[in-house]
Amino acid sequence: MDAEPDAIFIGAGHNSLACACHLATRGWKVVIYEQNAEPGGAVKTGEYTLPGFRHDWAAMNLSLFAGSSFYSIHAEELIQHGLGFAPTESPFASVFPDGRWLGVSNDAALTTARVRGFSVTDAETWAELTADFPNRAKTILNVLEAPMNLIAITSLCWKTWRKVGTAGALGLAQFLMMSPRAWLDKTFESDHVKATLAAWGMHLDFAPDIAGGAVFPYLEGMAGQAFGMMLGRGGAATMTNAMVKMIEARGGTIHCNATVAEIEHVEGRAIGITLADGTVVRASKAVIANVAPSALVRLTGDTGDKRHTQAMQKFQHAPGTMMIHLAMDALPDWIAPELKCFAYVHMAPSMDQMARTYAQAKAGLLPDEPVIICGQPTVVDPSRAPKGKHVLWLQVRMAPGQIKGDAKGEIIATDWAEASEPFANRALDILERYAPGTRAKILGQHIVTPIMLETDNPNLVGGDQVCGSHHLHQHFMNRPAHGYADGTTPIKNLYHTGAAVWPGGGTGAGPGTLLAKKLAGN
Numbered sequence: 001m002d003a004e005p006d007a008i009f010i011g012a013g014h015n016s017l018a019c020a021c022h023l024a025t026r027g028w029k030v031v032i033y034e035q036n037a038e039p040g041g042a043v044k045t046g047e048y049t050l051p052g053f054r055h056d057w058a059a060m061n062l063s064l065f066a067g068s069s070f071y072s073i074h075a076e077e078l079i080q081h082g083l084g085f086a087p088t089e090s091p092f093a094s095v096f097p098d099g100r101w102l103g104v105s106n107d108a109a110l111t112t113a114r115v116r117g118f119s120v121t122d123a124e125t126w127a128e129l130t131a132d133f134p135n136r137a138k139t140i141l142n143v144l145e146a147p148m149n150l151i152a153i154t155s156l157c158w159k160t161w162r163k164v165g166t167a168g169a170l171g172l173a174q175f176l177m178m179s180p181r182a183w184l185d186k187t188f189e190s191d192h193v194k195a196t197l198a199a200w201g202m203h204l205d206f207a208p209d210i211a212g213g214a215v216f217p218y219l220e221g222m223a224g225q226a227f228g229m230m231l232g233r234g235g236a237a238t239m240t241n242a243m244v245k246m247i248e249a250r251g252g253t254i255h256c257n258a259t260v261a262e263i264e265h266v267e268g269r270a271i272g273i274t275l276a277d278g279t280v281v282r283a284s285k286a287v288i289a290n291v292a293p294s295a296l297v298r299l300t301g302d303t304g305d306k307r308h309t310q311a312m313q314k315f316q317h318a319p320g321t322m323m324i325h326l327a328m329d330a331l332p333d334w335i336a337p338e339l340k341c342f343a344y345v346h347m348a349p350s351m352d353q354m355a356r357t358y359a360q361a362k363a364g365l366l367p368d369e370p371v372i373i374c375g376q377p378t379v380v381d382p383s384r385a386p387k388g389k390h391v392l393w394l395q396v397r398m399a400p401g402q403i404k405g406d407a408k409g410e411i412i413a414t415d416w417a418e419a420s421e422p423f424a425n426r427a428l429d430i431l432e433r434y435a436p437g438t439r440a441k442i443l444g445q446h447i448v449t450p451i452m453l454e455t456d457n458p459n460l461v462g463g464d465q466v467c468g469s470h471h472l473h474q475h476f477m478n479r480p481a482h483g484y485a486d487g488t489t490p491i492k493n494l495y496h497t498g499a500a501v502w503p504g505g506g507t508g509a510g511p512g513t514l515l516a517k518k519l520a521g522n
């Protein structure tokens, strides 16, 4: 009989995989149970339209992973196990109804010149932001990567104050609380420049007027220019596949089609799990749950901590996403041909429109003008499609998990099975507006509704792609609830990880890495 593992993981999302990799390198025996037929959670790749066309099911941009502390520690071993990146120097652009466009490239002079096309003053500001970025980014990333416990926060405040002084520390605190619109209005004058950056807030649930959202447009804009964008070679799954191989090479095991139905705990201490088929598995040191907060308390039952239980049950999710995967005969013919070289093209015309789209989705309405993020991965990595062909990755933001109506008054259906087709057509109409003739180039199409995202991965509640709103009341020391942002729970030896835990969503493996370091002691 196999020896009892040190740690059992619930769910094979990339945070579990990262945590398991790190613990395995520190001598821990790890076992992962995943309800899906394959590991990876929101990071996986498959032929969802036609044979030979490889699509990233959800995450496509792996820049956060490439820049993560997890990757910096384990890069060599991951590369040995097959991890490969496909970098691009042309990360993102926005196209506008007036036919103009603005793209950020990994060439500061080129990007600044493009900004100058909209405003000379904004180009000067852009150049100042660029010069200041290396220093400022370090200060901000120190905050975004810090463990959220009292000692770490105190030490961080002290170090920040020593580095930037009182005015600098207060300025940083103010910036971290600003909405995208507040910061963009203070910083730039061109509406095109503002909208280009504000679109990044919509990757999370930071619509232009949401406090705490300014940092994402700033970091994505500046980091896109400084580093470009990293895609996975052959698909985003290169990342999760390499982590799986690393875990197995170090004696760990991953079981798929294995739903965890219960977390066993006795006298306030977790001892193991029960699978849906009744199998009981024990762990000697830790049970680590990469699940949505509401699922955590369903798995534990009564923990004896009412405050924690209520916080998990009331944890708030962001609006959902719809994905459209397209197999293409050719790339779209954008109204500006230069757009063909960018990994992402945002169709997010103005901050006002983005604010309206978000408000509509929050109210349960299908937005009249959803934000479209058109990913063109085959521009960067042609191996994902047969020679000369392409795939497109369309993210439709935002979409309500439960439909109450249609902001445009055209779609009658309120269940996703019926609404998906007409809503996808609305998204494709928008794409067609900016790239006429795109529909005629589509060879195959696969629509993934918010409900399908959740069915595939129960952590994506209502199609919420980041497992929980990142608004200030649920971020920093409040993610997923204050007192528990370091992955602890009221039950000893039971830990919580994944996008619902600080530092939150994205492919940066932050929650898993911070937890692994805490458990291993380094």
Ligand SMILES: Cc1cc2nc3c(=O)[nH]c(=O)nc-3n(C[C@H](O)[C@H](O)[C@H](O)COP(=O)(O)OP(=O)(O)OC[C@H]3O[C@@H](n4cnc5c(N)ncnc54)[C@H](O)[C@@H]3O)c2cc1C
Residues within 6 Å of the ligand: 010, 011, 012, 013, 014, 015, 016, 033, 034, 035, 036, 039, 040, 041, 042, 043, 057, 058, 059, 060, 061, 062, 063, 064, 258, 259, 260, 261, 290, 291, 295, 321, 323, 453, 456, 457, 458, 459, 460, 464, 465, 466, 467, 497, 498, 499, 500, 504, 505, 506, 507, 508
């Ligand atoms: C459509 C979409 C696009 C995105 N695009 C990007 C992007 O381009 N770049 C980026 O950085 N981020 C992106 N994100 C966000 C990012 O992918 C996620 O935040 C991140 O991958 C979440 O990782 P995780 O470790 O929290 O777990 P998840 O990926 O959520 O995985 C959790 C796993 O746990 C399993 N599980 C849950 N409950 C159980 C149970 N009871 N028993 C067994 N298994 C269970 C699930 O099946 C799942 O496999 C995107 C997300 C989505 C959905």
